Amino acid sequence: MRRWLRETAGGLPATYWYLWTGLLINKVGAFAMLFLSLYLTSSRGASESLAGLVVGAYGAGGAVGVLLGGLLADSWGRRSTLVWSHLAAALGMLALAFTEHLVAIAVLAALVGVTHSMPGPAFVAAIIDVVPEDRRSRAFNLQFWAFNLGMAAASFLAGLLAESSYLALFLVDAGATLVTTVLIAWKVPETLRRTAGGRSPEAPNRTGRRRPGLRTALTDRTFMVFVGLTFVLAVLTTQTSTIMPLAMRADGLSAASYGAVVALGGGLIVLGQLFVPRLIDGYRKHLVLAGSTALLAFGFGALALADHLPVYLAASVVWTIGSMLAAPPNAEINAELAPAVLRARYQSVFYLTFPAAAFVAPALGGLSLQHLGDWHWVVAGGLGLAAALGHLLAGPPRERRVAAIRRTTSTATPLVAEKA
Template sequence: MTSVTNRPGFFQSRLGGFPRPFWVLFAGTLINRVGTMVEPFMGIYLTQARGMSLTAAGMVMAAFGAGSLLSQPFAGWLADRLGRRITLSGGMVATAATMLTLGYVTSVPGIVAAMFVLGVVVDAYRPASQALVADLVPPADRPRAFGLLFWAVNLGFSIAMVAGGWLAQSGFTVLFWADAVTCLIFGALVWRAVPETRPARAEKGTGGFRDVLRDRLMVAFVLINLAYTMVYLQAYTTLPLAMSAKGLPTSAYGVAMAVNGLLIVVVQPLTNAWLSRHDPSVVLAAGLAVVGAGFALTALVSSAAWLALSVAVWTLGEVLTAGVSGAIVAALAPAHLRGRYSGLYGLSWSAGGLLAPLAGTRLVAASPSLAWLLIGGLAVVAAAGQLVLAPAVRRRSVNP
């Protein structure tokens, strides 16, 4: 039987060793994600509350995607140039203002403009947040730290989905206010309780995005992540369409995605400390391969139970990837370019968000079963690529 004296070590291994500013960042991230109620319901808002056609709504969402392509590199540059704290807090204030504008503007040009700005600012905090973790947390603890932030994002988003669906019944305006207020709280917490960690001028040296793009190891890692995002983001774009085409009700997709959130919230904290003790590249490669296997299983889905099983498989792979990508980016980046490196990494997610539905829908239209095998196979190829990069990543981690 485990003694009581062992329990502090159990919690210490998972939660201990982080400075206070990290926990402020963790709390702010959780609060911000709890308020993320607008994005999941944007399509419904545009078509129902604003009376847009599907074509017009698609144009508006495309404006958001265009803004998101600019967001990560620009925010990464700001994090290195102006500082992590002002970039994160400023991005939160800008997001709050844009949310409220979007909630009240009624003209189509105004909505398009607001959505473009929202695409630029809504995730501008990410490069600054990743740079802050890299600045504050020693390399050995970074996978655990990034894993905890991943958990906070998913827990907060799970709460937001339930609360947002309930609050939307009383009108969409309350969703915009909830999102804006939680953004302001996050920004205020960071501004008041997180010190600026940007390297001092004497330590920064020179450099810019050209230096990032000359780093062939980083560029290769970003391309591998782009391949992964084109697989993973099918879950939110092509998958619900494909399941509907198979005759499964929307409730089946909803239950399956609830399995995703539940597994992450329950399993990820239990495995985070153990996974952080292993080579990040190997853990990431294993996660990519499991994600690929889960999406490949979608080719066999014929019922809600099988759909939930396939989602459970790729969710376990997602749990493996949690935290390690951020730790690898932090290991590859010079201290004075951490914002820009994180921005380039974030760009792969923005690009994947645009490319995933374009590729996925065409593949499924051509051959539904073969499509999921190809999609899953792409993740396995990405896993193999990460294993090829693993020795170089280890050398860079030891000799930054």
Template sequence: MSAAVRLRSTVSQAVGGLPRRFWWLWTSTLVNRLGGFVVTFLALYLTGDRGFSPAYAGLVASLFGLGSAIAAVGGGVLADRWGRRPTLLAAQLGTAVSTAALGFCQDRVAIAVTAFLVGLASNASRPAISAIIADLVPAEHRVRAYSLNYWAINIGFGVSAAVAGLIAAHGYLALFLIDAASTLACAVVVFVRVPESRPESRPESRPEQRPAGAAAAGAVAAEPPAGLGTVFRDGRFMALVAVNLLLAVVAQQGSTTLAVDMGLAGISAARYGLVIGLNGVLIVLLQLPLTRAMEGRSRTGLLVASSLLTGWGFGLTALAGGSAGFYAATVAVWTIGEIMAAPTMMGLVAELSPARARGRYQGVYSLSWSLASFVGPAAGGYLLEHAGGRAVWGACAVFGTVAAGAFLLLGRRPAPAAAPAAAGTPAAADRAADTVAAEPAASTAGA
């Protein structure tokens, strides 16, 4: 078989068999991330261009994270009650306006408040997007769909990070305005091409319109309502969220503390953009082949390995000194951990989520990332300023090791038995897979 034939076969298996509406959502994500400059360069903008201290930059990033934390739960509830599409559109419009406004802010308080609003608006879209994918894509293809969506995010991130460093050399305002424009373009794609997917709002007369994984048209309606209390009482799911919080705190250092640390080491904004852009480039190149390589592997093993690679990848940063090449090598290590963890975790969350509460479950999972974006930058900035880089990166290695041990413990716990009343419902079908058990990961190849 020729290389061209093998390549076509690989691409076909990776992207085939997914609904057209998923691809429009994928396109909107790509458009948005191609212009996603602000969060990546916010810390460097505040310390390098505006002259604020690392501690203040960490505070602003933490306020952004606080807004994101509030939006994670609120956006999830709105996605279930109000609908996925209107929640997504409102979040994107709010993000565009607040991002543009942030570029014009001069006062310290105004910058902090507006950064909070940007976090509030931008993260409200996250549960809606994840819920739409779970609504549209059958369970056997969800890990692949989440992997492809994550791939789009990082195609945009890799391009935007590299380009943004060059744009920033001529002034940061353009970064804010282009970011806002790309978010508006994303909203236009959603408005024109992505219909509402909430299961109870979709026609049941056409089989292709039924919720993914439903055994019958009325199965979703048979599910009991699930509020936030139901989510927080789901012990196995909340344990998964807690472990993810540890890893998310580590991952947050890549877009905040790492930028400041490299700046203090005398590395320019343009070079930082190229180094951090390697994260996106590697994900673009490796996400699909590594996802295929993970098929049939133990979920516990994948999550343990990804935790160690993430934690110790950041830990190696302590040895970088002023070498941009060494910084790039550490980025490569924790990026591989990220590639392994992202689709596996998202697939697990979708499996654990009842169809009528997907927004809430995705919101609470997103809350772990939002809390990390609140705690992580502040803690990283404080440690960097008062204890030095070695303390920051050593803590990352410890957190990664603790997360790996926690995944091992979760993998040894037996999965709870499904309630008899839930048999035959989408929730029962989705929850049939063990959360983090040492089972093979869901196949990501197209059937």
């Protein structure tokens, strides 16, 4: 067991582990927004429609925060972005805890959405900065595991705290965010690397032209094809929290049954994610992604035949394994396609797939389920298989693009690390 742990987690720098610990602490404490709609309706007298608008404001803020976090992490610095966004998020949570006016709550929810999403691109960019390429698969795998472990713990703690006090939800959430802020400020150095002249990626070059920015990522055809395929994966996985509960209710299954399906998936990830690198090492990334996306397609497609809980549970095992296998190569490819000076910007574009899927999946999925019934899951499965084929077709040219980036990087002007 000790040898396996060394193989799984060994060889990663101390800075990575401080980032990993900060992510875990933050996710364990990130539960107040999970109960925002219930808090608004039960404690602040908001209607269900108004509560939905406020929660939507938080989601819209998250989309803005992802892009803003990428821009700041590439120009201002990873450490600075992480520290100040976490501090702002903690202050926002404290303000939400004591604010009673619904308009003010909606504004604060949007601002908290911005600050909650800002650290994402900076976290990943910092990991890419400090972890050698041959260890990134394990690093990203452990990051995905910490994220899910933290969310599982947050869901459990939130249920306990919500029964006693909604105020405690916000205060503990803010406290966990402050702990993460202190840890990063104390232990994580600045990992953004500058040119030898000390310029940031956004500074004008000698010809007066600005260096490539966010538009570079959005017009990078190879990268955007990859983002599009990831968006399909995100739409499929979002079915579990948006459309599947409606389908289970239509089949006469209780909320407890839905909870059992979700808990099974979360338990599989917590127990099995650490074994994933040993399963996929040595396989080409696009083949792993094609296979994992196919598993997602078969898992969700099987719900067309699901009328009883055992079928839902079996399907959950299939699509959860697919999600687990997809996580490391997805993160690795995202890192490989990003030019060094635009790492966080590329991350921010990539991260946009998830709030976009969170909007598309319920908006179109609800209509699809209403009009197609069980055929909705056939369509979902077909979409997943098309994405699997897309990975098979896009993989070889993507590998050639990565090889070209490596050649360019190896001949580029040496960089010097910026002092913390």
